[in-house]
Amino acid sequence: MNRYRQQRLGFALLTLVALIVVLPILAVILSVVVQGISAINWEFLTAMPRSGMKEGGIFPAIVGTLLLVLGTAVVCIPMGVGGAIYLSEYARDTWATRAIRLAIVNLAGIPSIVYGLFGLGLFVLFLQLGTSILAGSLTLAIMTLPVIISTAEEALRAVPVEFRTVSASLGGTRWQGIRNIVLPQALPGIITGVILGLLRAAGETAPILFTVAAFYLPRLPQSPFDQTMALPYHLYVISTQVPGMPLSVQYGTALVLLVLVLSMNVVATVVRSHFRRRRQW
């Protein structure tokens, strides 16, 4: 077999692998859309659930998920980006910072149910926040932090060191260089990390299971100390805990969650490419 043939065979195999990877995703999206679209209507999106969730809408679950994502973002964006700035720009390479980095990498790999139990122990019980949006957001934030810290640190490190040197040589303090030059250049990467982290938070069931999610609560939360319904948990409930639930409602709920997550993804991509056009290297 000559080398051109080998190359053609290689290309064919790689294309096949790529298709195999993409196909299941397309299949999932397609089946959710096809089976769920019939359930989607104005009432489904804006009404409270009725008669044991078999009728009415999923409005409180949508609002609950949005509130949880918002709460998570408020907590973990400043902490995550701040931590990344510290690790990338200020921390010297010592055993302590190496241990911190190792911990962050490992935290990213912990199963989400463990975060759920941790949140139950720390926020719900010990800090007595109760089963609440606050406790749920904090739990999701802790789960999201490692993702944000490591992607943001990587984005900051990708900015060439020379920019910092130039800023310093013009009398800038370290912080002035970070604020004026490094951070704006790293922004696309940081935003990517933030969105990826928040997407995961939006779709997780386990961390909110014991910390915030309500089984059936047909009203909107009034304060951060209220429980709320949330899309992933609601989906889990109506798929496994409620006998005789119409299939279209289950798929309709899945479709709403999917669209929510995908549209956040699109927003992220647009924002990122907007900032990337201004990048200098």
Place this chain on the structure above:
Amino acid sequence: MDEQAAKIQVENVTYAYGEQEVLRDINVAVPDRAITVFLGPAGGGKTTLLRLINRLNDLVDNTRMTGRILLDGQDIYAPGISVSDLRRRVGMVFALPLPLPGTLRENVLYGPRLAGLRDRKRLDEIVERSLIRAALWDEVKDRLDDPANRLSGGQQQRLCIARSLALEPEVLLLDEPTSGLDPISTAKVEESLFQLKKDYTIVIVPHSVQQAARVADFAAFFLMGELVEQGPGKALFTSPQDKRTEDYITGRFG
């Protein structure tokens, strides 16, 4: 050279990155309002010494320094010295021109703005004066609000010089400022150096022996971390005292 005229005094400086010593017991006096050249083959410690003079190597971890560097008789490594103020007095131009993100105007004004200058009229004056001194004004005066990275390489390097001059430094350090430039741009940069030495103390690491000979009022020859010979430029290039200096400037090595 008499003690009075020395702007920068390097005294017994030894410097190491980790275990590797890159400067050994260096003593140099840099005269005021003249061009001083640090020449020698690569790895001689010239750039390191340059970066020590405005404390840019503070940004590097795991280094060791002994000895003193005096600016106008004051130890720049003494406790209580403001590094930001020092770097405003001692500007630096790097081998590769690196415009900051933003327009030409924003680049020139980066330093003054960080220093807290806000007056628009004053800032406009600084832009014009700095670009004129860097011999760039005529080429760019109509497009000050264009992105800086749209300039040619030679223009970018003169913009970087203007950016340093905007802070009205007393000393200008240049690390192979023409290494990436064509001969015409190089001539323009050298031309502006001749203008600048009337008002500034200039220290340059040249990118060739020829350039060193063209611009040097005073020269110091570095070889593998040691200072071999220093003296007035004319003397060092026409009648070097040390065999190694002679070998280098006549092109026998390096």
